[in-house]
Amino acid sequence: MSTRTPTPRDVAPAARRTSRDAASASRARKPGGPLRAVRRNLVVIAGICTLAYMILPNVVVMIFSFNKPNGRFNYEWQRFSTDAWTDPCGVADMCGSLSLSLQIAAWATLGATVLGTMIAFALVRYRFRARGAVNSLIFLPMAMPEVVMAASLMTLFLNMGVQFGFWTILIAHIMFCLSFVVTAVKARVMSMDPRLEQAAQDLYAGPVQTFLRVTLPIAAPGIAAGALLAFALSFDDFIITNFNAGSTVTFPMYVWGSAQRGTPVQINVIGTAMFVVAVLVVLAAMLLGRRRKRQQGG
Template sequence: MPVIRLLRRHLVVVFGALTLLYLIVPNLVVLLFSFNKPKGRYNYTWTRFSTDAWQHPCSVAGMCDSLTLSLKIAVYATIGATVLGTLTAFALARYRFRGRAATNMLIFLPMAMPEVVMGASLGTLFLNMRIQFGFWTILIAHIMFCLSFVVTAVKARVMSMDPRLEQAAQDLYATPLQTFLRITLPLAAPGIMAGALLSFALSFDDYIITSFNAGNTVTFPMYVWGSAQRGTPVQVNVIGSAMFVIAVVLVLGAQLVGGRRKART
């Protein structure tokens, strides 16, 4: 039959579109209900269209404070994990040293370990060291589990780079610093950027590890979890929708810039 033949020819495209739809639909539902005006505390049933939540996103007590704290931790964790992860990735990809295999294995342990176990272990460590729970314990924990993802992204990029480009720069009398800044770093930049963006998303979104090491500090995911038990305000949907729209715009912008550069070359 013509329909079956058409599906067979475009089977990959059909499955890709269904997968994309499966991923996007929950975000669209969150965006839709950010314009809802619920009658009670629970924003689960559509009542009527309203833009009040978008006009006053910080009208709920404590929400914007927790959001600011989460953004601050995510930025600091991204910077720390990106710097340490990039240095580690270059060391593992470019150099041979004693303990290299063990370091490779230990780097990937946070990715394979359940977050509950990691959070409880870090909480026990901080308690034994008599460190007060709060901003710094959360930051240390976030840098630790984001580090593995940065190392993975940057290491894959570094191992795919052609070493002859750096050798050519050295043949043209470039200093080691010039070679790194003008050749190595631009080539590794996509991997570094991917690791940084992934770290920011993981840090901002984390709840399990944070809950074990936060003490009385409340981040945005913890605020959402607490408010969901007594009625999630519409402003939570507004913040989630804004983050989703910003992420989509950044990705589309990067794709457009990359497409224009390819067209010029």
């Protein structure tokens, strides 16, 4: 009986079957597919859970802005209504306190951004005596509790005989937000390439023209980040404002006071509107950044 010698054409399919069987056995020995996928995307899942945990209170506020409670407290869902959205200023003095908080936040943002930008450039670009001490003092408001700074400012204003009100709140907010602006702008300025400014000067650009056309556009993202952070901190602040407001009532103080007597639905409406505006601003900034990157890449 004669036997045929296997040719390479006959050996190739057998080798492929053997490799497939080995791969199947290897997959069978490994953990299940879903568990492996969870382990591979554990960081992403943790980030999504953290983001959901942070956004959940805003979602609750948004839902209860459409509630119509039977009593004074808006803590239990009763029935759907848009009355609060059609009349957000229906509660006495609420829109007045909101307008005051927006004005203080706007002026505090302007003052803290201008002063913080100049301080950041001075700390990064120049060497002067006591530079390290100034750098440390700038970060003290971020490190110390707010109640300590609030009590210290109140004592200072009392010793100076200053009347509490709009201006004491504004000064306190500028001092509080200044550290955050300096931190954001300083990080941006430290990452700037000084050769770009030197190239502009080599092309006969003056100091003012170099700053406006080269330095300022590069530092603009850090300045904008510091300004947005200062506005949010100033508008949302309660502790420092409560110590230095006197008889002036800002929106956070109004919310704190109304929570003791009964929380109107309009507070949820204002909170939802502020949250939506903040999200839209962030999305607009992201879209603008992507468009600039595409234009630069093109």
